[in-house]
Amino acid sequence: MLERTKKPHTENVTIRITGPASRKKEAVKILAHLGFAIQEETSTTPWRETLGFENSQLPGVFLAGARHREGMTQEQLAKATGIARRHISEMENNKRPIGKLNARKLAAALHVDPRRFLSA
Template structure:
């Protein structure tokens, strides 16, 4: 059963709460966001404390796996040659991955992540 409540929050906007069955909450939330976007409204996520949430892309617009690989390697105080030795990769392949000239596949990401003490999914 849907239950609508309306509470005025400012002179220009109203807060609308919808109470729905928990099993349908995710679908209804996504449908509502899609509807609002189609109507030309910006939809922002808010956490339980009322703080606006941002996507990784918004916070780190130039993020790419090569930069993350280089940062993790520097954090671990390793050269490209040392990382290559630890992972069984060629040093020039490490360089190409860091410079966006070679993609990082899942198997390679796992080897790199193990050597760099990180989660491999960050490099994908």
């Protein structure tokens, strides 16, 4: 025998659309017809909030990004800096602090400012 169940809650989603300004009215009309409520964007979001990383994670993320930009493996970076590959991995995963001396070594090998590895 079938029993009544609760109706599932309707989930709302927020979407952001980019397009030509000349077609804005048409897009708003179509979206309103589909049940979307239009909210003009009036505020900005700080860039650190949009990254999805905490401030304490940024040096490790920057290290991994700079290494990939240079096309280096962790092993190659270890040879270039004299830092153990395991330590580089731990720094990228924010399990080990980078420190001033290592920041200078990494910056020289990756062609970046050493302060990028220290400040968040």
